[in-house]
Amino acid sequence: MSINASAHPRDLTGRPRVKGAWTARVITLFPETFPGVLGHSLTGRALEEGLWALETVALRPFGDGRHKNVDDTPAGGGAGMVLRADVVGAALEQAADGTPADPARWPVVYLSPRGKPFDQSMAARFSRSEGMTLLCGRFEGVDERALEEYAVEEVSLGDFVLTGGEIAAQALIDATVRLIPRVLGNQASTEEESFSDGLLEHPQYTRPAVWKGRTIPDILLSGHHANIATWRRDMAERLTQKRRPDLWRAYRAKHGRDPDGDQEL
Structure with missing residues (x-):
């Protein structure tokens, strides 16, 4: 499977970062949807100032064949399409380049309605890491083998289903980034909310x-x-x-x- 240069993580500001800045690396079929709301208000200003960083890894270039197919029909039959393990695996390996292997230092998360419910304590845990990789699903989900092979943590924003993981990823990033010192400018406010x-x-x-x-x-x-x-x-x-x-x-x-x-x- 060929991988072109556009598959590599793309920094969405290109500006200098504060040394050791927390980084979100997002694997998505729609990299153009980022930074989205994250580029505005306090998170946007902190992003521009390099207090945290946002990178996207486009999933499509890892697709198979002339049309760069990223999905296929579910094994055993059923409606919809499933993101292929080989495609997702290649993207996860690319996203892991230069990141710590320890999941405590760099969690790898798949936004999924069957995942563990996201809450404030989880956001705090993520904010204490060096960064994280987020996999945005589409269609009927991701081939289970990819999630098992790369020990991907599944996280849910609630008991509902979205058309894709991009909105959920932005919400998770926002909740996490705002806990990083200096992002809000008033750390006391996070202790009272x-x-x-x-x-x-x-x-x-x-x-x-x-x-x-x-x-x-x-x-x-x-x-x-x-x-x-x-x-x-x-x-x-x-x-x-x-x-x-x-x-x-x-x-x-x-x-x-x-x-x-x-x-x-």
């Missing part, structure tokens, strides 16, 4: 003080920081109990309380 301590975030307010008859809670205007912190924790617990019973049970267990307790706050 949803899921940082197993709870949903408390309600937020800002000016005007009165809007359509609705006022900002008096305690937030009191200037009493200890009382404000207590109120915010109480509201975070109430919201979590009401909206995410699964998180609430885990939170109670973590803090030595009966996970199945039905005490109303």
Whole structure:
């Protein structure tokens, strides 16, 4: 199988990077969809400043034959098409060039609805690595042999199916990159938001003080920081109990309380 030069990782900014900058390397049939939303706002500015890097590996050049076919019909029959193991394997090998073999230092992830649910702790784990490779699937998925051969970690954004992994990859990258020091510019904000301590975030307010008859809670205007912190924790617990019973049970267990307790706050 021939591989042309366009199959090599392509840096999407071409600008100098901060030494050791965290890097996302994305294998995709549609490299033109990147950086997408990642090129805007804080992640985009951090990308331009070299605080993190984004590279794409086009999957099509690894395809077979004159038409560079990347998929074939499912073995055993069925609808749709499956990405071929030899095609995906060649792309994964190319993407691995120059990266650590240790998955703790450089995870290799396939965005898949059957994967382990993505959460904040996983984003934190990925942010502590040197970078990661993300495989964006299409059609009915990827030949299982490629995932087994390269010990690919499967990750899901939720119990739903997308037409491809590109949107999921951008969401995963965004959640990860924002945890990298200096990207947000205010690291304290990541310590107070949803899921940082197993709870949903408390309600937020800002000016005007009165809007359509609705006022900002008096305690937030009191200037009493200890009382404000207590109120915010109480509201975070109430919201979590009401909206995410699964998180609430885990939170109670973590803090030595009966996970199945039905005490109303």
